[in-house]
Amino acid sequence: MLKGQFYLELNEKGEIRVDYKKYRDATVEDFERLANEIRPKLMPRLGKDYNLYLKEKPPLRDGEELITYTLSACPYCNSLLRAVIFKRDGKVWIRKVCPEHGEIEELYFGDYEMYERFRKYQHDGKGNLNTQVPLVAPCPYNCGLCPRHKSHPALINIVVTNRCDLSCFYCFFFASRAGYIYEPTLEHIRYMLRQARKLRPQPAIALQITGGEPTLRDDLVDIVRIAKEEGYTHVQVNTTGIKIAFDPELPVKLREAGTNVLYMSFDGVSPYTNPKNHWEVPYTLDNLRKAGLGAVLVPTVIKNYNLHEVGKIVLFGLKHNDIVRGVNFQPVSITGRMPRKQRDKERVTIPDVIMEIERETDGQISRYDWYPVPSVVPISRFIEAVTGEPKIAFTTHFACGAATYVWKEDGEIIPITRFVDVDGLLKFLDEKADELERGKNKYLVFLDVLVKLRKFVDASKAPKRLREGKRILRLLYKVFVRHDYSSLGEFHYNSLFLGMMHFQDLYNHDVARVMRCDIHYVMPDGREVPFCSFNVIPDLYRDRAQKVFSYTIKEWEEMTGQKLLDLKYKRNIKKLISGEPYRRHYEGIIDIDSIPYEDHVLASKKFGIPVIEE
Amino acid sequence: MKVKTFSFKVDTRDPRPIRLSVSARAFGVEAGKIRPLRLSEREFVEDEDLLDFDMEFGDTFNIAFNDLIHGDFDVKVLEGEAKGMVLKAYTFNDSLRERRGVLFRVVDENGATIYVDNVYFSEPLEKRIGKVSRILGVTVDEVKQVLGLQ
Incomplete structure (x- = not known):
């Protein structure tokens, strides 16, 4: 116990800094006191960090059709502005005018028809009964969460290090570029995880451990264990998978500690599109197979870079769906400042990726197979109404994400919509939830569900495993009538979850989306901040908070006896491409033999990862 | 102490109907x-009143100024003076969800909220009136009477 002393200091810029070395043995209670002390000092300040420019309504021009107005932040000064969302040329755009920085226009959603279809599924959350900060500023300068936030957390992220063994050219987050090392102690992590579980009525139950590169921490397995102790039932680790490619024991230990899935960067199927971990992924997947730990592939999609490979990424996932549980595409979030012309080359939105998948799979996965995230709310509403207990509800903005399920059988891709009337089922469950909420007899409702559920499923068109003995129907009965969720594993068996999550940036930023965000970060001062504030306004949230609780690089090197730059990964491409796993994983997806060795080397080096031959 | 509250109407379609x-x-x-x-x-002045509006309706109806500007809206700012505790009563009609009722907020002499109802988690009216009357130090009947419920 640190007996009431706070090791706070001001640096030369007048910023607060904790002498974090002195907190190495601090307890959860110490961190709680420290966080409570510091939190108010780190909140964004009106006039200093942002201004309000709300009077000016952005104009609409000929050929543009108003959809709605919203609030948004200026990419150059963070000020809060009015913005207009409008239709033009079949697409949805956002425009705002900053009195200081002029007009900013950006693509918001690449297909108006899909925007309209997705909007019909919007459901808002009920908010949170208790929050971590008082309401003292407009959204998004009050994150923590504030009382006006509409969603409860569905997934909590915790950054456990900003160290990384890569130096990707686009990343400014990792330690050697940030100039400090953020690596909270285990007790500090426990404090943060505990803090994020305090929300009511629905505390977070899913956690993502992220970085930097979390596998660089020797105590990662302990962190997973702590997460389980603190009540997180789902734990995933966000990683490049590189360390796991060379350490078969690590995934075993992670799984035994309670890790449910690995969330693994995977930007393409070729060295040109995925210079980050193209060569290591086959070995990582093999080690995950041995450990019995599944992976979700996470491609960041950039228009002029890898959009043309999204179909092949799905095929790669299906080829390895014994261990790959899903693919979660993330259309690029443009961080930092970028001129419009360059942005236009990179910008993709959810409909662009969905339609490209449709094109690349010859319509086997069509745009109509995808549903926006909040479309599943009727399922949680129904279960909540039946059990009388709060349930996780995915109440994000409809433009934030989309998903579907697919199976592969006899060379054919079968999306869930081929054998389940998804719209009919969701509408039916919503009606039943209404009836239960209005006090209708539970058993009468169950009886109705029992009789009518079959109406929404055509078992004859389901994948073989779900077709046999009408397993799909029995499974739905178990879930919706008997509330036995263990059977969901059977549904997921051999299926591939396809997701889409478009994190915002300051160009397409929409406060209406921030207010509904359900993917949050817990910060070292105990605030819980929506993803699109934490990473989109990093100078006011992520970087400001993490810097306070950091070591200098010199301090860290003295403390650990390691040199930060010595940890950088060097790749032996020759060895990796000559191994059997490499060929086995990519065969049938790319023409392996057509890529000269020199191209492999160049791709890796251009990305910033040195190549060795020993 | 200055007392400030708002009456408003909002009709939106995007991102969801309100x-x-x-x-x-x-x-x-x-x-x-x-x-x-x-x-x-x-009349409502955005730069001056936005935050107060959010403070009033963020924790009660999960409504913020940003919800209003998504559609047609009309807001009136109501201001007055008081010396002790203040009870605010928000009579609402949610015509899409066919819900109507009243939510309460009690603020102390410094303007800090010491009791507030939430539209999604509120208890039955009788129970809430009981709580509010205890905090204010007046009888249930007096509260009902000023609210026009008796």
Whole structure:
């Protein structure tokens, strides 16, 4: 116990800094006191960090059709502005005018028809009964969460290090570029995880451990264990998978500690599109197979870079769906400042990726197979109404994400919509939830569900495993009538979850989306901040908070006896491409033999990862 | 102490339909008596009133100014003066969800909220009136009477 002393200091810029070395043995209670002390000092300040420019309504021009107005932040000064969302040329755009920085226009959603279809599924959350900060500023300068936030957390992220063994050219987050090392102690992590579980009525139950590169921490397995102790039932680790490619024991230990899935960067199927971990992924997947730990592939999609490979990424996932549980595409979030012309080359939105998948799979996965995230709310509403207990509800903005399920059988891709009337089922469950909420007899409702559920499923068109003995129907009965969720594993068996999550940036930023965000970060001062504030306004949230609780690089090197730059990964491409796993994983997806060795080397080096031959 | 609240109507379609009207009243408690406060009415000024609007309706209806500007809206700012604790009563009609009722907020003499209802998690009206009357130090009947429920 640190007996009431706070090791706070001001640096030369007048910023607060904790002498974090002195907190190495601090307890959860110490961190709680420290966080409570510091939190108010780190909140964004009106006039200093942002201004309000709300009077000016952005104009609409000929050929543009108003959809709605919203609030948004200026990419150059963070000020809060009015913005207009409008239709033009079949697409949805956002425009705002900053009195200081002029007009900013950006693509918001690449297909108006899909925007309209997705909007019909919007459901808002009920908010949170208790929050971590008082309401003292407009959204998004009050994150923590504030009382006006509409969603409860569905997934909590915790950054456990900003160290990384890569130096990707686009990343400014990792330690050697940030100039400090953020690596909270285990007790500090426990404090943060505990803090994020305090929300009511629905505390977070899913956690993502992220970085930097979390596998660089020797105590990662302990962190997973702590997460389980603190009540997180789902734990995933966000990683490049590189360390796991060379350490078969690590995934075993992670799984035994309670890790449910690995969330693994995977930007393409070729060295040109995925210079980050193209060569290591086959070995990582093999080690995950041995450990019995599944992976979700996470491609960041950039228009002029890898959009043309999204179909092949799905095929790669299906080829390895014994261990790959899903693919979660993330259309690029443009961080930092970028001129419009360059942005236009990179910008993709959810409909662009969905339609490209449709094109690349010859319509086997069509745009109509995808549903926006909040479309599943009727399922949680129904279960909540039946059990009388709060349930996780995915109440994000409809433009934030989309998903579907697919199976592969006899060379054919079968999306869930081929054998389940998804719209009919969701509408039916919503009606039943209404009836239960209005006090209708539970058993009468169950009886109705029992009789009518079959109406929404055509078992004859389901994948073989779900077709046999009408397993799909029995499974739905178990879930919706008997509330036995263990059977969901059977549904997921051999299926591939396809997701889409478009994190915002300051160009397409929409406060209406921030207010509904359900993917949050817990910060070292105990605030819980929506993803699109934490990473989109990093100078006011992520970087400001993490810097306070950091070591200098010199301090860290003295403390650990390691040199930060010595940890950088060097790749032996020759060895990796000559191994059997490499060929086995990519065969049938790319023409392996057509890529000269020199191209492999160049791709890796251009990305910033040195190549060795020993 | 300055008392500020709002009455508003909003009708939106994007990102989700909202058709809600809220009419606010405020009551002061002085010398153990609860009385309606006289509130003046003025137009809403974004830069000045946005935050107060969010503070008033963020934790009660999960509604913020950003929800209003998504559609058609009309907001009136209501202002007055009080010395002791203040009870605010928001009578609402959510015509899409076919819900109507009243939510309460009690603020102390410094303007800090010491009790507030939430539209999604509120208890039955009788129970809430009981709680509010205990905090204000007046009888249930007096609260009902000023609210026009008796």
